[in-house]
Amino acid sequence: MKIVRTVSELRGIVRQARTNGSALIGLVPTMGALHDGHLSLVHAARRDCGFVIMSIFVNPKQFTEAADLEGYPRQEAADTALADAAGVDVVFAPDASELYPDGFATTVHVTGPLTQTLEAAGRGPEHFDGVATVVSKLLIAAGADAAFFGQKDAQQVLVVRRMVADLGIPTDIVACPTVRDSDGLAKSSRNVRLSGADRAQAVAIPRALEAVEAALALGETGTDALHSRATTVLTAAGITPEYVAFVDARTLLPATDIAEPVLCAIAARVGSVRLIDNTLLTLPDTIEEN
Amino acid sequence: MKIVRTVSELRGIVRQARTNGSALIGLVPTMGALHDGHLSLVHAARRDCGFVIMSIFVNPKQFTEAADLEGYPRQEAADTALADAAGVDVVFAPDASELYPDGFATTVHVTGPLTQTLEAAGRGPEHFDGVATVVSKLLIAAGADAAFFGQKDAQQVLVVRRMVADLGIPTDIVACPTVRDSDGLAKSSRNVRLSGADRAQAVAIPRALEAVEAALALGETGTDALHSRATTVLTAAGITPEYVAFVDARTLLPATDIAEPVLCAIAARVGSVRLIDNTLLTLPDTIEEN
Numbered sequence: 030m031k032i033v034r035t036v037s038e039l040r041g042i043v044r045q046a047r048t049n050g051s052a053l054i055g056l057v058p059t060m061g062a063l064h065d066g067h068l069s070l071v072h073a074a075r076r077d078c079g080f081v082i083m084s085i086f087v088n089p090k091q092f093t094e095a096a097d098l099e100g101y102p103r104q105e106a107a108d109t110a111l112a113d114a115a116g117v118d119v120v121f122a123p124d125a126s127e128l129y130p131d132g133f134a135t136t137v138h139v140t141g142p143l144t145q146t147l148e149a150a151g152r153g154p155e156h157f158d159g160v161a162t163v164v165s166k167l168l169i170a171a172g173a174d175a176a177f178f179g180q181k182d183a184q185q186v187l188v189v190r191r192m193v194a195d196l197g198i199p200t201d202i203v204a205c206p207t208v209r210d211s212d213g214l215a216k217s218s219r220n221v222r223l224s225g226a227d228r229a230q231a232v233a234i235p236r237a238l239e240a241v242e243a244a245l246a247l248g249e250t251g252t253d254a255l256h257s258r259a260t261t262v263l264t265a266a267g268i269t270p271e272y273v274a275f276v277d278a279r280t281l282l283p284a285t286d287i288a289e290p291v292l293c294a295i296a297a298r299v300g301s302v303r304l305i306d307n308t309l310l311t312l313p314d315t316i317e318e319n
Numbered sequence: 320m321k322i323v324r325t326v327s328e329l330r331g332i333v334r335q336a337r338t339n340g341s342a343l344i345g346l347v348p349t350m351g352a353l354h355d356g357h358l359s360l361v362h363a364a365r366r367d368c369g370f371v372i373m374s375i376f377v378n379p380k381q382f383t384e385a386a387d388l389e390g391y392p393r394q395e396a397a398d399t400a401l402a403d404a405a406g407v408d409v410v411f412a413p414d415a416s417e418l419y420p421d422g423f424a425t426t427v428h429v430t431g432p433l434t435q436t437l438e439a440a441g442r443g444p445e446h447f448d449g450v451a452t453v454v455s456k457l458l459i460a461a462g463a464d465a466a467f468f469g470q471k472d473a474q475q476v477l478v479v480r481r482m483v484a485d486l487g488i489p490t491d492i493v494a495c496p497t498v499r500d501s502d503g504l505a506k507s508s509r510n511v512r513l514s515g516a517d518r519a520q521a522v523a524i525p526r527a528l529e530a531v532e533a534a535l536a537l538g539e540t541g542t543d544a545l546h547s548r549a550t551t552v553l554t555a556a557g558i559t560p561e562y563v564a565f566v567d568a569r570t571l572l573p574a575t576d577i578a579e580p581v582l583c584a585i586a587a588r589v590g591s592v593r594l595i596d597n598t599l600l601t602l603p604d605t606i607e608e609n
Contacts, residue, residue: 036487134431135451135485141424161425169459169487195425197326197459 030113032120036128036170039082039121043172046118052079056173056200058164061085061122062102062218063111066208070177071115073205082171083112084121086128091159093152097303102218121171128166137161137196139188142281147184151271151296151303160185161192168193168200176200181207181215183292183307187281207306209235215306227300233266234295237273238308241293245310250287255310263297271296271303278309287312320403322410326418326460329372329411333462336408342369346463346490348454351375351412352392352508353401356498360467361405363495372461373402374411376418381449383442387593392508411461418456427451427486429478432571437474441561441586441593450475451482458483458490465491469498471505473582473597477571497596499525505596517590523556524585527563528598531583535600540577545600553587561586561593568599577602 033039043054055078057070067083074081085108092098105122112120136158138144144157168176178186186204193202208216213235214228223231237259244258252275259273276283278290287310294307323329333344345368347360357373364371375398382388395412402410426448428434434447458466468476476494483492498506503525504518513521527549534548542565549563566573568580577600584597 040489132481133485134429134433135482136428136430137486138426138428139424140426143424166485166487169489191422192425195423195456196427197456199330199459 030109030117030120032109032122034121034123034127036123039119039170040172042119043080043082046080050079053174054078054172055081056167056171056176057081057083057117058167058176058178059083059085059108060087060101060218061108062104062221063108064208064216064218064220066179066181066216068111068115069208070179070205071112071117073203074175074177075116077175077203078173081116081118082121082173083117083119084123084167084171085109085112086121086123086125086163086167088128088159088163089125090129090162091156093156100222102221121167128163135162137165137192139191139195143184143188143191146276146281147272147274147294148296148305157185157188161188164189165192165196165198168198173200175203177203177205179207180204180309181217181306183278183294183309184281187279213239215304217304219302219304222300222302224300227302230266230268231299231302231304233263233268234297234299234304234306236266237262237295238293238306241310242308245287250312252285252287252291255287255293259293259295263295268297268299271298275310320399320407320410322399322412324411324413324417326413329409329460330462332409333370333372336370340369343464344368344462345371346457346461346466347371347373347407348457348466348468349373349375349398350377350391350508351398352394352511353398354498354506354508354510356469356471356506358401358405359498360469360495361402361407363493364465364467365406367465367493368463371407372409372411372463373407374413374457374461375399375402376411376413376415376453376457378418378449378453379415380419380452381446383446390512392511411457418453425452427455427482429481429485433474433478433481436566436571437562437564437584438586438595447475447478451478454479455482455486455488458488463490465493467493467495470494470599471497471507471596473568473584473599474571477569503529505594507594509592509594512590512592514590517592520556520558521589521592521594523553523558524587524589524594524596526556527552527585528583528596531600532598535577540602542575542577542581545577545583549583549585553585558587558589561588565600 055074190202212232240258240262241255274294278292284291291310296305345364480492502522530548531545564584568582574581581600586595
């Protein structure tokens with residue numbers, strides 16, 4: 030497995046890979062601190078593509094809290110070993126100055142509800158500008174046929190899909206299921222910053238989503254009632270959520286019932302760590318379109 | 320010569336052109352109403368590239384005046400004949416709904432002085448968002464090795480170069496010299512909207528640029544003095560310019576003398592038509608870096 034630091038090296042390697050055959054090129058964009066969620070993206074990429082790139086870049090433009098950026102776990106040696114073992118062909122790990130050299134002045138901005146709700150409130154509207162900008166750069170640099178993202182960041186997936194469709198970037202955006210620990214907590218690089226007590230509290234987030242799913246399975250389709258189920262579970266665990274939202278799974282506009290697929294998304298701070306999770310709610314006879 | 324309406328058709332043709340040989344692909348982006356300025360871009364593209372695409376698209380997003388968009392000359396049959404005769408291989412002439420379908424929500428925005436001065440004042444800051452967004456889409460769609468722009472739109476060239484560098488779009492941006500009529504007026508699709516009297520007045524714009532160049536050749540390097548030379552010529556012709564600006568040719572920041580290459584740019588309304596023109600000012604021993 031190769032590790033490259035510059036866009037031009039990456040381009041050369043991709044050109045070579047294409048010359049060596051007609052293999053599809055897959056990209057798994059990450060901020061490092063790899064966990065099983067990331068590795069599941071690599072497995073999906075390996076399944077679909079003949080050549081797999083993983084980018085590792087803690088993108089300063091998508092952090093709106095200096096402490097979060099500073100505290101974000103960085104462990105490149107461990108990450109590259111994990112990537113190698115998972116079958117990644119090349120890791121692209123640029124310095125910030127490679128992607129944002131002096132004089133950098135361009136922002137890719139997605140307007141509308143996709144970037145105005147959920148995480149935009151908690152993390153600031155600049156968050157998704159940072160995401161859209163860096164992902165457009167990574168996709169253009171890699172020239173990948175497909176890129177793999179975790180459904181845990183459901184809003185990010187929608188923003189990236191919108192940006193890719195709008196700019197006509199010829200990369201399929203593949204969303205992969207959220208990977209969970211045995212206690213149900215969604216895998217996240219930030220989980221390492223949870224204390225033991227935080228961790229015990231944090232599992233109320235997946236429990237709340239399960240409570241919503243269970244109520245829906247019993248026929249409760251009103252989002253007000255489902256909202257109560259979730260907040261009851263969270264409150265009982267001592268969590269005051271930043272949001273418990275029921276939104277149309279494609280537009281992120283508020284949903285009053287589960288006629289169309291609805292994303293139930295939760296954000297909450299546990300200890301010093303801000304966690305997010307979500308589940309897709311569909312009626313039993315509704316075909317998932319996500 | 321082929322005419323295609325969709326990005327996917329264009330991609331197919333470019334893929335075929337690449338398969339047929341290693342010819343470089345050139346793109347000449349236009350809004351139609353072709354004149355000798357556009358055709359000089361095609362000649363430059365033909366010189367550098369084995370396969371030449373011309374896009375013809377009156378981009379609504381870069382117009383900030385409804386009347387200007389509505390009145391913009393449209394003459395596709397004449398344009399495609401001119402393109403064919405000039406050696407264009409394929410014209411890409413999409414409908415607005417192809418480039419901006421329902422739900423389109425992405426803007427490519429270049430921040431800083433490049434988009435805050437000169438045309439930004441007259442046309443609104445959205446103008447260059449429209450330019451950067453459509454050009455990024457055209458470059459990504461065409462996958463061109465080089466794209467050719469007229470130096471008459473000097474600020475546009477700088478904004479596009481910045482955007483292309485920042486997003487890492489692998490296309491060389493080539494700026495070609497302004498083409499002028501025999502009376503000196505820069506070729507522009509909007510010139511057809513000038514009356515005979517307007518036209519006689521409008522030539523004061525290139526005369527003003529020539530007066531600046533002549534004064535510089537005689538050793539006047541202060542931009543205040545050069546500014547006076549230009550406004551004297553314009554005022555004598557009854558033109559009140561929107562701006563006569565002397566700005567660093569790379570940053571567009573105000574310049575007080577011609578130590579570094581300076582762009583002298585003029586915008587003025589003549590009759591109902593807004594005209595722009597510019598010239599690059601360098602000291603005799605300064606190497607042009609534009």
